[in-house]
Amino acid sequence: MTSDTTDLPVLVIGAGPIGLAAAAHLLERGLEPLVLEAGPQAAASVRSWSHVRLFSPWAEVVDPAAEKLLAPTGWTRPDGAAYPTGGDWAEQYLQPLADVLGDRVRYGTRVTGVARAGRDRIVDADREQQPFTVHVEHADGREERLLARAVVDASGTWSTPNPLGADGLPALGERAAADRISYRIPDLRDPAVRARYAGKRTAVVGTGASAFTALAALAGLAKDAPGTRAVWVLRRGLTGSTYGGGTADQLPARGALGLAAKAAVESGHADALTGFRTAAVEPSADGRLTLVAEDGTRAEELDEIIALTGLRPDLSFLTELRLALDDRLQAPTGLAPLIDPNRHSCGTVYPHGANELSHPEQGVHLVGMKSYGRAPTFLALTGYEQVRSVAAALAGDLEAAARVELTLPETGVCGGAGLYDEPAQDQGDSAGCCSVPAAPQLITLGTPAGGNSCSPGGSC
Known part of the structure; x- marks a missing residue:
C-alpha cells in the first residue's frame, strides 16, 4: 500500500x-x-x-x-x-x-x-x-x-434468493403470487407460520439442505395437523444421491438432513415430482395455485409454495x-x-x-x-x-x-448439482447418479390414511 x-x-x-x-x-x-x-x-x-x-x-x-x-x-x-x-x-x-x-x-x-x-x-x-x-x-x-x-x-x-423459474428468471406469475410464495425455511414455532402451512398442500421446490429441512419440518407438522402435505418439486430424477451423502457424509448432521427428507417421502407425507422445470405460477378458480412446467405439465391444488432453489x-x-x-x-x-x-x-x-x-x-x-x-x-x-x-x-x-491450513470433510454425495440436465449414460452401477427422467414423474412412496396419489406424468 x-x-x-x-x-x-x-x-x-x-x-x-x-x-x-x-x-x-x-x-x-x-x-x-x-x-x-x-x-x-x-x-x-x-x-x-x-x-x-x-x-x-x-x-x-x-x-x-x-x-x-x-x-x-x-x-x-x-x-x-x-x-x-x-x-x-x-x-x-x-x-x-x-x-x-x-x-x-x-x-x-x-x-x-x-x-x-x-x-x-x-x-x-x-x-x-x-x-x-x-x-x-x-x-x-x-x-x-x-x-x-x-x-x-x-x-x-x-x-438474493433464486427465483422459481428453471431458466433463472422469475416464473410467469411468480411476482403476482408473492404472498403465497416463501423463499425461506418456515419457522413452525411461530403460530402464524404454523397456521399458514397446517392442513395445507405445499410445494417445496429445490434439492439442497434447505429443501430437506423444509420437507422434514412439514412432515413433522403433518403428524399434528391432518391434511398437511408436501409436493417436492425436483428438476432432476429421484435417485439414491438425491438425498445427499447420508451415512457417508463426514458431517453426520448434514447427512441426516437428507435422510430426514427421504423419510418424509417414504412415510407418505410428501410426493416427489421429478423432472419438473417451472415456467409459470397460475391462480386457480378456487383460490389455489398451479405450477406449470416448461413442457406444460401441471402441479395443481397447491395452497403454498416454498422456493428453495439456491x-x-x-x-x-x-x-x-x-x-x-x-x-x-x-x-x-x-x-x-x-x-x-x-x-x-x-x-x-x-x-x-x-x-x-x-x-x-x-x-x-x-x-x-x-x-x-x-x-x-x-x-x-x-x-x-x-x-x-x-x-x-x-x-x-x-x-x-x-499456505493451506484446512482439511474439509467429504460430502459423500455423488453428482454435481449442475448436472441435472445431462441424460443418463451407460455407466453400469453408477448410471443414473445425475440423471433426469425423460418426462416429469410423480412418485408417491407410501400411502398414508387419507392420502392421495397422482399418475406418473399427470397433474396433481
Whole structure:
C-alpha cells in the first residue's frame, strides 16, 4: 500500500460469521478493520433463520482468531460437539464478537457502491495508487462516502434468493403470487407460520439442505395437523444421491438432513415430482395455485409454495470495480473451477485463499458465501480459511497467505448439482447418479390414511 492509504481502514462489508472473522484476522495482523452492516445488529441474516439447526458443530463454526479476541472477555466456547441453531450462533458467539470489536462495527449502514476514488472502471491512470471510495446509506436515509485501503466483501447471498423459474428468471406469475410464495425455511414455532402451512398442500421446490429441512419440518407438522402435505418439486430424477451423502457424509448432521427428507417421502407425507422445470405460477378458480412446467405439465391444488432453489450474489454495488468473475457461477475465476457443480461430484473442495480470490482490481476480495457465487455447499470453515489468507495477503505476508491450513470433510454425495440436465449414460452401477427422467414423474412412496396419489406424468 502507498503512504496515501496506509492510515485508512480495511473496509469489511457484512457483520456475519465471515465478515466478523475477517475483522478478527485483520486486527491480528495489525490492520484496522471497519465493518459495515446493513442490519440493526450483528448477524442479521443468520438471525432470520434462527430456528434452523446448523449441520456443523460448535467446534467448526468458531474462528480461531475470533476466539483469541473473545478470550480476554471471559467468553467460553460452547460444547464443541453440540450443534447450534442460527439463533444460538448469533447470540452466543457472533454478537459477543461484534461487541468486542466495538465501534469498528457500524450497524444500519448499507453499502450502495464501491469504486476507486476519482476513477470509474474505465480509467487506468494511477488507479492502484488511489484509495477505495465506499458509498453508504444509513438507516435514516443519510448518505456518506468513506475511504478504505482495501475492501473485503462478506455480504453473503442471503438477500438474493433464486427465483422459481428453471431458466433463472422469475416464473410467469411468480411476482403476482408473492404472498403465497416463501423463499425461506418456515419457522413452525411461530403460530402464524404454523397456521399458514397446517392442513395445507405445499410445494417445496429445490434439492439442497434447505429443501430437506423444509420437507422434514412439514412432515413433522403433518403428524399434528391432518391434511398437511408436501409436493417436492425436483428438476432432476429421484435417485439414491438425491438425498445427499447420508451415512457417508463426514458431517453426520448434514447427512441426516437428507435422510430426514427421504423419510418424509417414504412415510407418505410428501410426493416427489421429478423432472419438473417451472415456467409459470397460475391462480386457480378456487383460490389455489398451479405450477406449470416448461413442457406444460401441471402441479395443481397447491395452497403454498416454498422456493428453495439456491442463492445468488448481489453485484449491483460493485459495478465500478474490475472483477474477474466466472461467466456461469459469478464466482472469482480462480475459485470457480474448484467449486463448479457442472464439473465436480464426489469429494471435497480444495482449500483456497487470497490467490484464488484475487481480482484485476487489487485490494478487493469477495469472501464467504458471496465468493461461491451461485455454487452450493459452502461451509463456515471454508470462509474462515479464506479470510485468514486474505488478511495475511493484505498485511504483506504472502507466504502465510499461500499456505493451506484446512482439511474439509467429504460430502459423500455423488453428482454435481449442475448436472441435472445431462441424460443418463451407460455407466453400469453408477448410471443414473445425475440423471433426469425423460418426462416429469410423480412418485408417491407410501400411502398414508387419507392420502392421495397422482399418475406418473399427470397433474396433481
